[in-house]
């Protein structure tokens with residue numbers, strides 16, 4: 001049985017697509033057949049972060065409309081065995097996603113994948129709702145600031161009430177918290193919420209903390225999921241996070257600032 | 269003749285709020301003010317609409333009043349103390365003596381606004397309904413209302429969430445959102461929480477915003493209730 005995982009946040013620009021790409025690549029590296037689906041119709045950028053934008057022929061909406069079949073639309077990743085991408089359409093709007101269409105595509109993908117990662121658009125409207133509706137697990141991505149935490153709280157409420165599992169009275173969607181763009185020095189100065197504060201407010205299990213890192217921008221410019229850059233802090237943070245998701249116990253390594261090169265030179 | 273009955277009349281249900289109109293001229297202003305502070309407060313609340321002493325409505329005026337209430341999310345179901353024709357023209361039935369024989373005592377408008385919920389018919393004598401228990405965190409954007417009884421929440425109530433009860437509200441966790449007890453006018457209702465970080469607390473329509481809560485109780489276990497018409501906050 002495939003597991004459907006939604007990566008969601010409410011607030012935009014917090015790192016959902018970065019996290020979706022990393023999670024999908026990490027699960028595939030661990031040997032699971034994984035597909036990552038871009039639900040951000042009209043603003044697609046998962047394909048950019050995955051470095052396959054030039055190979056997009058058909059997309060999610062084409063499959064829903066019966067203009068292409070899944071095999072034609074899926075793009076196989078060239079670096080990681082068992083990793084596929086279903087890109088979003090750049091030319092349609094969000095109404096192109098229908099409930100029945102999404103359901104049938106997910107059912108099709110479930111036949112030959114272990115994990116289906118759904119990269120949700122921002123907001124709590126239709127696109128975000130469809131991305132979460134069929135989920136078994138939710139990765140809730142939050143930045144250490146009040147507005148982002150508030151939006152995540154809102155999304156957690158929807159996960160508990162507006163999903164298939166909630167409506168059918170099944171076991172609830174399993175919720176995991178990922179805090180991204182974490183800068184411990186700014187937490188110390190009181191400019192950002194601490195991980196403890198965020199966990200206290202949201203009261204869900206913490207899956208991982210990803211530090212604010214230039215490696216993310218560099219990786220996305222290069223079209224490489226940052227988890228594959230294993231010499232980087234963000235890459236290692238995502239690697240830990242995927243291992244924890246798969247049940248391994250690993251300590252949180254990025255709660256305190258490691259002195260950067262400049263810090264080491266100037267502060268001795 | 270059919271063997272099984274298609275319906276039965278199940279006695280009388282009398283847990284309706286009575287909206288007594290004391291000053292029709294100011295009603296909507298004060299109502300809008302109240303709704304500005306507590307949006308959604310009256311949503312779907314079934315009401316009996318009753319002109320106060322000395323207040324008379326023409327058929328048109330009563331219909332306009334009912335329309336205005338509906339536009340604001342209230343749900344007038346009957347008129348009281350108005351002629352049947354006037355009520356019918358506004359699409360309502362008529363209820364006789366909804367508040368028993370005691371005429372609702374006149375609340376002071378400055379304190380209570382025009383729309384203070386009076387106790388439900390015979391409310392003080394009625395046994396409370398069963399309590400409602402919620403074990404999941406109440407998240408931003410969610411609203412939970414325990415109609416007819418107490419509300420027990422065994423998890424935090426987030427900022428942007430709202431919990432309401434006709435009776436008491438108990439929160440075994442942090443209260444960061446809004447809590448309203450005694451929303452049908454029970455002045456003995458109370459709010460209890462383990463950590464007071466609320467945006468708003470209200471009992472029987474008397475409310476306090478977060479900045480009006482005592483700073484020394486912030487983050488502490490607290491209890492809120494009315495004492496002589498004033499909403500008091502105490503350490504637990």
Ligand SMILES: Nc1ncnc2c1ncn2[C@@H]1O[C@H](COP(=O)(O)OP(=O)(O)OP(=O)(O)O)[C@@H](O)[C@H]1O
Nearest residue numbers: 012013014015016017018122181211212213216217
């Ligand atoms: N850990 C990080 N450190 C530094 N920058 C980051 C980090 N994570 C994400 N970013 C940057 O934040 C921006 C938004 O990231 P991303 O596109 O993953 O967010 P999103 O939640 O998918 O956005 P949207 O809501 O628009 O879909 C990008 O420029 C990305 O490079």
Ligand SMILES: [Mg+2]
Nearest residue numbers: 016017040120
């Ligand atoms: Mg995105």
